[in-house]
Amino acid sequence: MRLCEHNNCQSPVFGTDKKTRIGYCKSHQQYRTDLDKRSIAQKSLSKLKEKVISNKVRSYVKKNQIFYDQETEKRKEIEDWFAMVSKQIEKNPYCWNCGKYIPRTYYRAASAHILPKRKVYGFPSVATHPTNYLILGAGCGCHSKYDNSWDDASKMKIWPLAIERLKAIYPFIEKGELVRIPDIISSFL
Numbered sequence: 001m002r003l004c005e006h007n008n009c010q011s012p013v014f015g016t017d018k019k020t021r022i023g024y025c026k027s028h029q030q031y032r033t034d035l036d037k038r039s040i041a042q043k044s045l046s047k048l049k050e051k052v053i054s055n056k057v058r059s060y061v062k063k064n065q066i067f068y069d070q071e072t073e074k075r076k077e078i079e080d081w082f083a084m085v086s087k088q089i090e091k092n093p094y095c096w097n098c099g100k101y102i103p104r105t106y107y108r109a110a111s112a113h114i115l116p117k118r119k120v121y122g123f124p125s126v127a128t129h130p131t132n133y134l135i136l137g138a139g140c141g142c143h144s145k146y147d148n149s150w151d152d153a154s155k156m157k158i159w160p161l162a163i164e165r166l167k168a169i170y171p172f173i174e175k176g177e178l179v180r181i182p183d184i185i186s187s188f189l
Helices: 026-031 040-091 142-148 150-154 159-172 175-180
Strands: none
Touching: 142 150, 150 159
């Protein structure tokens, strides 16, 4: 057992600083500037809280990193799909419905999905399918007319080609999304 090192105090010391090997009794602990004055229970509780918090943070970051990686991958697939369709438009830059010219700056806007790509009420499983597109001009209004409603789309000149392409896409649609296919399309499939 060690004795307190403050002015030759003869009180016993319970624990010493491992680095400096200096120990003080309970009444002289205030002279230490580097001393953590919390009790042992408070120190252990603090360490436990830090551990729990760091585990929660680590878990949160890991989950969000996976989510972020998946979203980044999906975004990359969509961008690749738009690039593929842009190459097709470049070969023949005219609207497939009305025949109007499509300027290069509108290639992306002219890339129309036959089945919508959105997650809610859409068909995300075939969003990047190679035949899930029509080239419909944005400036002439054909793209927005097709996207407006299935009834409007069915009255367009492009509708037979859309149905033909839908037949090729149909086997790749996830089972949970099949219920979203409107009656106007399912009658052709």
